[in-house]
Amino acid sequence: MNGAARARGAAVLMWVAVVLSSLAWIAAGYPWPLCVAAAVPLLAALRGLIRGHRYTYAWASLLSTGYLLFALTELLVNPAARWVAGLSLLLVFGWFCTMVAYLRISPAPRG
16 A cells, blocks of 8 residues: 555545544534534545545645634633544644645646
């Protein structure tokens, strides 16, 4: 298994973790429809992440910044949700890093 395939697998696993962490906000007292609605935009990236489309990795890294900012804000201002926010922050940052790693390792298309 080459480096690009490992990075792609890690990015998909981190995507699953981020989706589950967005649902974990229910335990912090957020309403479940809001948590499910927060996970829906992540589904748009799943197909391209699994197939290894570089374009998907590029725009999904931009998508992750919104989740990163939300987790950072909640970590700073919401004491009741700090444990979920800290977990989400680490997972989203890990997902972002694995997507960037895949983009750096995988060969760029010629054309």
